[in-house]
Amino acid sequence: MDGLHGLLDAVDRRIGHRRLLDLALKEEIPGGASWAYVFGSSALILFFIQLATGLLLATYYSPSATDAWASVAYLERAIPFGAFVRGMHHHAASAMVIIVGLHLLQVVLFGAYKAPREANWLSGLGLLGLVLAFALTGYLLPWDQTGYWATKVATSIAGTLPVVGDLVQRIAQGGNDYGHLTLTRFYALHVILLPLLTLVLIGAHLALFRRHGVTPSPAKSPEALSKIEQLWPTQLAYDAMFATVVVAAISMLSLTLGAPLEAPADPASNFIARPEWYFLFLFQLLKYFEGPLQIMGTVILPGLATTFLLLLPFLDSGPSRRLRDRKPWIAAMGLGLVGMAGLTALAVRSDNRDPMIAAQRVIAATEAARAKELAALGVPVEGPTHMLSADPLTRGARVFRQECATCHPLGDEVPEEIKGPELTGYGSRAWIRQVLRDPDSPRLFGKTKVSGMDAYAHLSSTDLEALVELVYSRRVPDAPPVEDTKAAALVEEHECGNCHDFEEAFGLDGPSLFGYLSESWVRSVVDQADAQHLYDQANDMPIFSTRLSERDRAAVVVFVLAQEALTPKDRWPSVDDPGPVPSPRIEPAKTSTPSGL
Amino acid sequence: MPEDRRTVLKVLSGVLGTGCAAAIGVPVLGALTAPAVRVTVKGARGFVPVLALEALPLDGTPVGIPVVVEAPEDAWSRLPPTEVGAVYLRRLPGEQGILAFTTVCPHLGCRIDYQPSRQHFVCPCHESVFGLDGQVTSGPSPRGMDDLGTRVVGGQIEVEFMRFKTGTARKVEV
Numbered sequence: 001m002d003g004l005h006g007l008l009d010a011v012d013r014r015i016g017h018r019r020l021l022d023l024a025l026k027e028e029i030p031g032g033a034s035w036a037y038v039f040g041s042s043a044l045i046l047f048f049i050q051l052a053t054g055l056l057l058a059t060y061y062s063p064s065a066t067d068a069w070a071s072v073a074y075l076e077r078a079i080p081f082g083a084f085v086r087g088m089h090h091h092a093a094s095a096m097v098i099i100v101g102l103h104l105l106q107v108v109l110f111g112a113y114k115a116p117r118e119a120n121w122l123s124g125l126g127l128l129g130l131v132l133a134f135a136l137t138g139y140l141l142p143w144d145q146t147g148y149w150a151t152k153v154a155t156s157i158a159g160t161l162p163v164v165g166d167l168v169q170r171i172a173q174g175g176n177d178y179g180h181l182t183l184t185r186f187y188a189l190h191v192i193l194l195p196l197l198t199l200v201l202i203g204a205h206l207a208l209f210r211r212h213g214v215t216p217s218p219a220k221s222p223e224a225l226s227k228i229e230q231l232w233p234t235q236l237a238y239d240a241m242f243a244t245v246v247v248a249a250i251s252m253l254s255l256t257l258g259a260p261l262e263a264p265a266d267p268a269s270n271f272i273a274r275p276e277w278y279f280l281f282l283f284q285l286l287k288y289f290e291g292p293l294q295i296m297g298t299v300i301l302p303g304l305a306t307t308f309l310l311l312l313p314f315l316d317s318g319p320s321r322r323l324r325d326r327k328p329w330i331a332a333m334g335l336g337l338v339g340m341a342g343l344t345a346l347a348v349r350s351d352n353r354d355p356m357i358a359a360q361r362v363i364a365a366t367e368a369a370r371a372k373e374l375a376a377l378g379v380p381v382e383g384p385t386h387m388l389s390a391d392p393l394t395r396g397a398r399v400f401r402q403e404c405a406t407c408h409p410l411g412d413e414v415p416e417e418i419k420g421p422e423l424t425g426y427g428s429r430a431w432i433r434q435v436l437r438d439p440d441s442p443r444l445f446g447k448t449k450v451s452g453m454d455a456y457a458h459l460s461s462t463d464l465e466a467l468v469e470l471v472y473s474r475r476v477p478d479a480p481p482v483e484d485t486k487a488a489a490l491v492e493e494h495e496c497g498n499c500h501d502f503e504e505a506f507g508l509d510g511p512s513l514f515g516y517l518s519e520s521w522v523r524s525v526v527d528q529a530d531a532q533h534l535y536d537q538a539n540d541m542p543i544f545s546t547r548l549s550e551r552d553r554a555a556v557v558v559f560v561l562a563q564e565a566l567t568p569k570d571r572w573p574s575v576d577d578p579g580p581v582p583s584p585r586i587e588p589a590k591t592s593t594p595s596g597l
Numbered sequence: 598m599p600e601d602r603r604t605v606l607k608v609l610s611g612v613l614g615t616g617c618a619a620a621i622g623v624p625v626l627g628a629l630t631a632p633a634v635r636v637t638v639k640g641a642r643g644f645v646p647v648l649a650l651e652a653l654p655l656d657g658t659p660v661g662i663p664v665v666v667e668a669p670e671d672a673w674s675r676l677p678p679t680e681v682g683a684v685y686l687r688r689l690p691g692e693q694g695i696l697a698f699t700t701v702c703p704h705l706g707c708r709i710d711y712q713p714s715r716q717h718f719v720c721p722c723h724e725s726v727f728g729l730d731g732q733v734t735s736g737p738s739p740r741g742m743d744d745l746g747t748r749v750v751g752g753q754i755e756v757e758f759m760r761f762k763t764g765t766a767r768k769v770e771v
Contacts, residue, residue: 049621056625067673074673079631081624088621237606240613247617378668378675 025232031216031225033235036110038242039103040209043127045243046096047198049250050134053089054191061141063187065180066383068143069264073375073384076261087254093135095250097278100131108312108333111321112215118313120212123205125309130198135276137190143183145364148265149273151186152178153283157298178267218321263367264384272360274351281343305336359413363401370394396559399552403544409443410563411571418447420541425567426560427517432471436464449538453510454494463490474502474516506533523557639670640681644748644755648686653695653754659687659711659718659729661700664758684745684756685711685718687729697745697756698731704738706763718742739766 012018029037060079062071075082104124107113113121140151159169174181216225229235262271275283282302289297308315316329323330351357371388380387388394400410407419421444425431437457440446445453456464470487473479482491482502491497499510506512512533515521524531526548530539544553647662654660663680670676683700698718702709707722717734718727725736732741746757762769 045617052621052625056628059629070673075628078635078672079628081628081631084624085628088624233603233606233610237610240610240617244613244617247620251620375673378670379673380675381677 025230025236027210027213027231029214029229029231029235030227031214031220032227032229033231033238034217035238035242036106036217037214037235038239039099039106041239042243042246043096043099043103044202046092046099046246047202049092049247050089050096051195053085053092054195056085057089058191061187063141063183065143065178065183065265066381068141068183069261069371069384070375070379072142072144072261073372073379076258077372077376083258084254087258088250090259091250091253091257093138094276094278095246096131097135099246100128104128105333105337107215108330109323110215110217111316111326113313114316114319114321115313117208117212117215120205120208121313122310123201123208126201127198127205130194130201134190134194134198135278137186137194139276140186141183141190142261143265144260144262144368145265145269145271146260146262146274148178148267149271150275150279153273153275157286160294160298162295178265215321218323261368261372262364263371264388266385266389268389270360271364272357277344280347281340284343284347308332308336362412363397366397367394392555392558393562395552396555396557396562399548399556400559403542403548404556404560407541411567418442420448421445423560423563424571426563427475427522428564428567429468429472430569431564432517433464433468436467436471448540450535451538453499456494459490466490471513471516474513475518475521477515477518479515501533509536511535517561519557519561522561523553526553526557526560637672640760641666641669641758644746644750644757646750646753646755647684648754650695650749650752650754653686653688655688657688657690657729658713659685659698661685661711664756666758682758682760683708684758685709685742686747686754686756695747695749695754696731697747697754698742699745699758699761701743701760701763702738703740703743703761703763703768704736709742739764740768743768 057075060071060075060082062068072086075086107121107124136151136154140147155169155173158172159165161168170176172185174185274280282297285297285301286294287297289295312329316326318325320326367388370391370393371384374387374391375384389398401413404410404420404423405413406415407417409415409418409422409424411424421435434441435444436455438444438455439453440451440455445451456467459467466485466487467490470482470485470491473485482488482497491502496502497508499508501508501512501514504512504514506514512521525534525541527545528543529535529541530537530543535541548556641664645664645666647664648660652660661683662685663683665678666681667678668675669679669681685698685700687696687698689696698709700708702720702722702725704720704723704725707720709718709720709725709727711718716729718729718731719725720727720736720738723737725738726734727738727742728734730741731744743761745759748755760771762771
């Protein structure tokens with residue numbers, strides 16, 4: 001030990017580290033250590049966590065509209081700890097907002113903004129502004145649907161400012177619209193300018209804090225205040241304990257939830273933009289002001305609140321820090337807080353009650369999962385948005401929602417007026433069985449002009465299954481002739497062949513079963529369902545060959561035929577399906593995605 | 598304050614501080630160093646067709662040919678057909694076959710030129726000179742030019758394109 005002390009002595013004579021350590025650790029706290037003082041140090045620790053995790057994210061991130069999403073998805077998928085570190089960065093940002101908020105409240109309750117600490121207060125508000133600026137710029141960087149659309153709202157708000165709005169918006173987004181330059185700009189702000197400003201302001205805030213010392217609770221008696229304690233070890237231990245709780249909480253959230261990554265930003269989509277939870281009150285505020293009053297919600301009310309905070313030390317200028325002497329100011333702060341909490345609750349409630357939003361969330365989750373699945377095979381240079389919209393399954397689902405879902409029920413999506421057969425589990429044995437049992441059910445052809453087929457619910461289950469297998473097997477090119485199947489006698493007995501062609505003949509009244517439910521058969525229905533060999537005179541379905549592009553028709557067929565693989569077994573009433581069958585055409589999705597839409 | 602309470606608080610601070618630092622530091626360093634043991638850029642795998650056999654001069658003159666890979670990958674990207682490098686091909690006398698060298702200098706990775714007038718290979722960076730057989734004749738290169746596996750399939754010359762560590766006497770694939 002003597003050797004070590006000797007070495008430390010020698011080092012101290014040269015660099016003087018002991019004086020610095022003493023300066024840091026022997027800070028005197030009148031009234032002693034308190035749990036009320038832990039928030040500032042935790043905010044500082046969160047800032048360092050953001051520096052460390054942010055540095056790691058920056059080593060994988062590529063700020064360009066064609067690469068950003070793919071690089072984030074790659075970090076999440078392929079790099080060990082990648083998803084965890086990104087989760088930490090995400091949840092530490094939320095924690096930062098909470099901790100900084102608590103810090104501010106503690107300062108208000110203790111009246112710590114009063115003279116001579118006005119500059120402490122103002123530098124703290126500056127840091128709060130930087131926290132929000134970090135949140136706003138960082139939200140866009142993954143270039144996913146939420147980040148893209150929520151940030152668009154923010155820059156559009158800037159665009160509505162009187163006189164300078166257009167210029168401000170163009171400067172903020174780096175041009176006339178969102179693109180590469182928006183990302184490079186937000187990235188530069190987020191990782192260079194904002195951290196530098198924050199370091200400078202933190203330095204000022206800490207120096208001012210050390211200059212004036214802590215502000216003890218106004219309730220403390222003079223005797224209690226006369227007790228002086230040093231920062232080290234009690235206060236520092238309190239700080240360490242609280243910081244550990246914060247780090248443990250964000251670690252748990254990172255491990256369980258991770259950070260969200262929606263589907264890649266798609267300017268053509270109708271994604272419902274929602275900001276992060278701590279901006280929801282501002283979002284909700286926008287709903288109440290219409291037309292020329294819009295500026296109330298975007299600028300005037302938030303501006304008044306900010307001005308109030310900035311002026312608080314000068315408005316509440318009396319010498320007393322006791323709560324009962326500061327009632328109006330405490331009440332104003334309380335009112336503001338209640339207002340923020342209320343608006344946030346209203347925003348969450350109205351979203352949770354809106355079935356449209358619930359449906360959109362299912363679509364968003366399906367597309368996000370599919371995008372990640374495709375990205376694992378490598379993202380083409382055109383970028384992930386192109387990748388996803390070129391994917392037949394995704395494109396087909398979009399076309400289906402637009403063109404087909406207004407008549408055909410599918411999964412949870414039921415049109416206001418059902419006009420076509422339900423397509424949940426379309427092409428599966430369960431679906432075929434239902435058609436055989438009850439073709440005129442209102443869920444199948446009951447609401448169409450297609451009619452005339454007998455219901456076969458009365459058949460024995462062996463006979464019914466034989467027919468199901470017969471119909472199911474028509475889709476493969478080398479399907480055995482009817483005579484060679486177990487259903488041969490049944491087909492004869494029930495005279496199926498009087499209405500349905502089983503070979504390529506196309507002369508009968510009912511729809512041809514030649515190649516039934518194969519890709520080309522379904523495609524011919526999509527193209528022209530009133531063809532003579534299909535539904536002919538009984539058809540109500542629009543003719544899509546002239547209405548949709550070749551690519552969209554091909555995609556919607558892929559989507560419709562994927563329903564067999566995508567639909568969970570319990571979605572169709574007959575759950576006694578004989579089990580999974582290898583589909584000859586469709587590659588089933590690798591992960592279990594919610595059915596369809 | 599009693600001295601042992603102070604000690605408890607000091608140790609507690611130290612333990613918690615170290616724990617928090619580890620909770621952040623270990624994952625960050627883990628993710629930061631992960632690419633060291635990963636293939637992040639995937640170029641050619643196996644043999645790649647480069648030239649029709651009949652296009653290779655009979656007199657043994659080397660020909661420089663780019664190597665085009667159908668779908669190379671770079672981290673998250675899948676690229677369109679891309680030139681990922683180049684090779685020198687040379688017909689050996691008689692029926693001895695074909696010699697293929699990568700154009701990457703084994704010294705420090707510059708691109709080697711062929712000088713027809715002197716019938717040798719020269720690296721323009723540090724003036725390593727290689728004979729037609731790829732052996733070093735002068736200059737700083739620690740080993741001869743790196744040869745690659747070749748085969749002829751349906752009249753097309755195919756090369757097993759790969760990259761090697763530079764600056765070492767031993768030829769090691771990277």
